[in-house]
Amino acid sequence: xxxxxxxxxxxxxxxxxxxxxxxxxxxxxxxxxxxxxxxxxxxxxxxxxxxxxxxxxxxxxxxxxxxxxxxxxxxxxxxxxxxxxxxxxxxxxxxxxxxxxxxxxxxxxxxxxxxxxxxxxxxxxxxxxxxxxxxxxxxxxxxxxxxxxxxxxxxxxxxxxxxxxxxxxxxxxxxxxxxxxxxxxxxxxxxxxxxxxxxxxxxxxxxxxxxxxxxxxxxxxxxxxxxxxxxxxxxxxxxxxxxxxxxxxxxxxxxxxxxxxxxxxxxxxxxxxxxxxxxxxxxxxxxxxxxxxxxxxxxxxxxxxxxxxxxxxxxxxxxxxxxx
Amino acid sequence: xxxxxxxxxxxxxxxxxxxxxxxxxxxxxxxxxxxxxxxxxxxxxxxxxxxxxxxxxxxxxxxxxxxxxxxxxxxxxxxxxxxxxxxxxxxxxxxxxxxxxxxxxxxxxxxxxxxxxxxxxxxxxxxxxxxxxxxxxxxxxxxxxxxxxxxxxxxxxxxxxxxxxxxxxxxxxxxxxxxxxxxxxxxxxxxxxxxxxxxxxxxxxxxxxxxxxxxxxxxxxxxxxxxxxxxxxxxxxxxxxxxxxxxxxxxxxxxxxxxxxxxxxxxxxxxxxxxxxxxxxxxxxxxxxxxxxxxxxxxxxxxxxxxxxxxxxxxxxxxxxxxx
Numbered sequence: 121x122x123x124x125x126x127x128x129x130x131x132x133x134x135x136x137x138x139x140x141x142x143x144x145x146x147x148x149x150x151x152x153x154x155x156x157x158x159x160x161x162x163x164x165x166x167x168x169x170x171x172x173x174x175x176x177x178x179x180x181x182x183x184x185x186x187x188x189x190x191x192x193x194x195x196x197x198x199x200x201x202x203x204x205x206x207x208x209x210x211x212x213x214x215x216x217x218x219x220x221x222x223x224x225x226x227x228x229x230x231x232x233x234x235x236x237x238x239x240x241x242x243x244x245x246x247x248x249x250x251x252x253x254x255x256x257x258x259x260x261x262x263x264x265x266x267x268x269x270x271x272x273x274x275x276x277x278x279x280x281x282x283x284x285x286x287x288x289x290x291x292x293x294x295x296x297x298x299x300x301x302x303x304x305x306x307x308x309x310x311x312x313x314x315x316x317x318x319x320x321x322x323x324x325x326x327x328x329x330x331x332x333x334x335x336x337x338x339x340x341x342x343x344x345x346x347x348x349x350x351x352x353x354x355x356x357x358x359x360x361x362x363x364x365x366x367x368x369x370x371x372x373x374x375x376x377x378x379x380x381x382x383x384x385x386x387x388x389x390x391x392x393x394x395x396x397x398x399x400x401x402x403x404x405x406x407x408x409x410x411x412x413x414x415x416x417x418x419x420x421x422x423x424x425x426x427x428x429x430x431x432x433x434x435x436x437x438x439x440x441x442x443x444x
Numbered sequence: 445x446x447x448x449x450x451x452x453x454x455x456x457x458x459x460x461x462x463x464x465x466x467x468x469x470x471x472x473x474x475x476x477x478x479x480x481x482x483x484x485x486x487x488x489x490x491x492x493x494x495x496x497x498x499x500x501x502x503x504x505x506x507x508x509x510x511x512x513x514x515x516x517x518x519x520x521x522x523x524x525x526x527x528x529x530x531x532x533x534x535x536x537x538x539x540x541x542x543x544x545x546x547x548x549x550x551x552x553x554x555x556x557x558x559x560x561x562x563x564x565x566x567x568x569x570x571x572x573x574x575x576x577x578x579x580x581x582x583x584x585x586x587x588x589x590x591x592x593x594x595x596x597x598x599x600x601x602x603x604x605x606x607x608x609x610x611x612x613x614x615x616x617x618x619x620x621x622x623x624x625x626x627x628x629x630x631x632x633x634x635x636x637x638x639x640x641x642x643x644x645x646x647x648x649x650x651x652x653x654x655x656x657x658x659x660x661x662x663x664x665x666x667x668x669x670x671x672x673x674x675x676x677x678x679x680x681x682x683x684x685x686x687x688x689x690x691x692x693x694x695x696x697x698x699x700x701x702x703x704x705x706x707x708x709x710x711x712x713x714x715x716x717x718x719x720x721x722x723x724x725x726x727x728x729x730x731x732x733x734x735x736x737x738x739x740x741x742x743x744x745x746x747x748x749x750x751x752x753x754x755x756x757x758x759x760x761x762x763x764x765x766x767x768x
Contacts, residue, residue, distance in 0.1 A: 135535075135548055135550075137548065140466055140546075141546070142464055142466075142544060142546055143544050143545065143546055144546060144547070145546075145547040145549065146546070146547065146548045146549065147549055147551065148548050148549060148550045148551065151550055182506055182509070182510060185506070186506060211459075211535070213548065220466060220467050221467065222464075222465070222466055222467055222468060222469075222470070223468070223469040223470065224459055224461065224470045224472050224537065225469065225470065225471055225472060226459075226472045226475055227471065227472065
C-alpha cells in the first residue's frame with residue numbers, strides 16, 4: 121500500500137474571470153472546486169494507475185468536510201485526523217482570454233500539539249502496513265518544521281519526500297529514500313551547502329544549462345540525508361542522482377498546458393516504481409512520461425492517459441556519469 | 445418591523461496579500477469572512493440603530509450554512525428560505541501596502557421555480573407584519589428579472605428598492621416608495637429615457653457637476669414607477685427627488701475609507717426614517733451622516749457611531765427647486 125500524507129490538505133477553488141483588473145470588480149464566470157494539496161494529487165494519480173493508496177493528513181472545519189466529501193466522491197481511500205481549525209482553500213484565478221493563472225494560498229489551520237500527537241498515532245498505524253510513504257507539500261501553522269523528519273523516522277517502508285524550504289531542509293534529516301525537488305526548491309534547500317556558480321561556469325553543452333550545478337546540489341542533498349534525489353526540470357525532464365550514478369531523461373516533445381501537478385505526477389510514478397521494485401531507469405522513464413501527461417491535463421491531480429501511454433516508450437534515458 | 449430581502453446573500457471573504465502580481469503565487473496573510481450581500485448590510489446597520497429588523501432571502505449549501513451561523517453570532521433575526529444550490533461567496537483581495545482592493549463576485553446558486561415560489565409564500569407571511577420592506581442587491585440565476593416588482597406589489601407597507609441594471613429597471617414597475625440608486629446606477633436605469641447631455645451642458649455652478657442631469661434622470665425614474673428617488677453621490681452627499689421637490693445634502697467633511705456599504709447605510713437610514721414617519725429633510729440628513737460614518741468603518745455593514753453622531757447636526761439641507 122502507498123500511504124500519502126497531506127498535512128495541509130486544501131480545497132482547490134478555481135475562478136474563471138474575463139480579465140483581471142487590479143482594483144476592479146469582477147464577475148466570476150465559473151467556480152470549480154476539488155480536494156487538493158500535493159499529497160492528494162499524488163494519491164489521485166497513483167490510484168488512477170491502479171495502485172492501492174490510502175490518503176492521510178489533517179482536516180478540519182467546513183472546508184475539511186468539503187475535502188472529505190470530494191475524496192468520497194472520487195472513490196479515494198482516506199483516513200484523516202481531525203483538527204479544530206479550518207482547512208485551507210487555495211484560489212486560482214484564471215483569465216478566460218489569456219489563460220493567465222494567478223494563485224492565492226491560505227496558510228491553513230493552526231494545529232495544536234495534542235492534535236499533532238493524535239495524528240502521529242494514526243500515522244503509525246497506517247504506516248505499519250505501507251510499502252511506501254509519500255510526504256508531500258507544506259505544513260500547516262503549529263506543526264513542527266521537522267515534521268517530515270519525524271514521520272520518516274517512524275516508517276519501516278520506503279519514504280518519498282516532496283517539500284520546499286525549511287520543511288525540505290529539515291525533512292531530509294529523517295533520511296527519506298527519495299527526495300523530489302524541482303531545480304528552484306533544490307537550490308533553496310542547498311543554498312548554504314553549495315556556492316552560487318559564476319555565471320556561465322555551470323553550463324554544460326547541448327542545451328542543458330546548469331546541469332553540473334544541479335548534480336552538485338543533488339549530491340549535497342544526499343550528503344544531508346536524502347537517499348536518492350530526483351530533480352524535476354520542467355520541459356527539460358528529470359534528473360536522477362542516486363547510488364547508481366546520474367541519469368537524465370526528457371520528454372521527446374514539448375507539452376503545453378498546466379504545469380501545476382506535474383511534480384505530483386512524478387512523485388506518484390516514483391511511489392509506484394518503489395512498490396514494484398523497478399530500477400532507476402524505468403522509474404525515471406515512467407516519471408517523465410507521467411509528468412508530461414499531467415501537464416496536458418487541465419487540473420492538478422489528473423493526467424492525459426493517452427499521452428502517457430504514447431510517450432512512455434519514447435523516453436530515452438541518458439547516463440551522465442559513472443556511479444560514485 | 446423592517447424586513448430586508450437579500451435574494452443573493454453572500455459569504456464575504458477578504459484576503460489580505462502583500463502585493464498582487466498577475467500570474468504569481470500569493471500567500472494569503474489573513475482571511476476574514478462574514479455574512480454579506482446588500483440586504484444583510486442594511487439589516488446589520490438598522491439593527492445597530494435599534495430597529496426591529498428581520499432578514500430574509502434565499503440560502504443554500506455549505507456557504508448558506510456559514511452565512512446562517514454568522515447571522516446567529518451577530519444576533520440578527522433571520523428567516524431565510526432554503527435552496528438546493530450553494531450560496532455565493534464574494535472575495536475581496538486587499539493589498540497590504542497600497543490598500544488596493546480587488547473584488548471577485550460569484551454569481552450565486554441557480555434557483556428553481558418551485559424554490560422561488562416557496563420563498564414568495566414565506567415572504568408574504570413576513571411582509572404582512574413589516575412596516576417597511578427593503579429589496580436590495582442582485583438576483584441569483586433563475587430568479588425572474590422582475591422579481592423586485594413582484595415582491596413590491598405583494599407588500600402593504602412601504603418599499604425601498606436598491607438594485608442595478610435590469611433588476612432596477614424592472615423593479616421600479618412594482619412602484620416602490622423609495623428607490624436609492626447611485627449616479628451610475630441611475631444613468632444605466634434611465635439610459636433610454638434621458639438623452640446623454642452635451643458635455644458641460646448639465647454642469648451647475650458650485651462644484652455640482654451634472655446635478656441638473658441627475659435630477660432629470662431621477663424624475664424619469666419616478667415617471668417609470670419610483671415614488672421617490674434618493675441618489676447617492678459619494679463624497680457629494682445625496683439628492684432627494686420626491687413629491688416635495690428636490691433636496692440635496694452633503695457631509696461637512698470628506699471621509700476617507702471604504703465606500704462599499706455606504707449605500708447600504710443610506711438605505712438603512714431611509715428604512716428607519718420611513719418607519720418613524722420622518723420628513724424628507726430629516727431622512728436625508730440621517731442618510732448622509734450614516735453613509736459617511738459607514739465609509740469610516742472598514743467593513744460593509746458597519747459604521748463609526750462616534751462620527752455618525754458628530755456629523756448628524758452638521759449636515760445642511762439645501763432645497764434646489766420648488767415642488768413640481
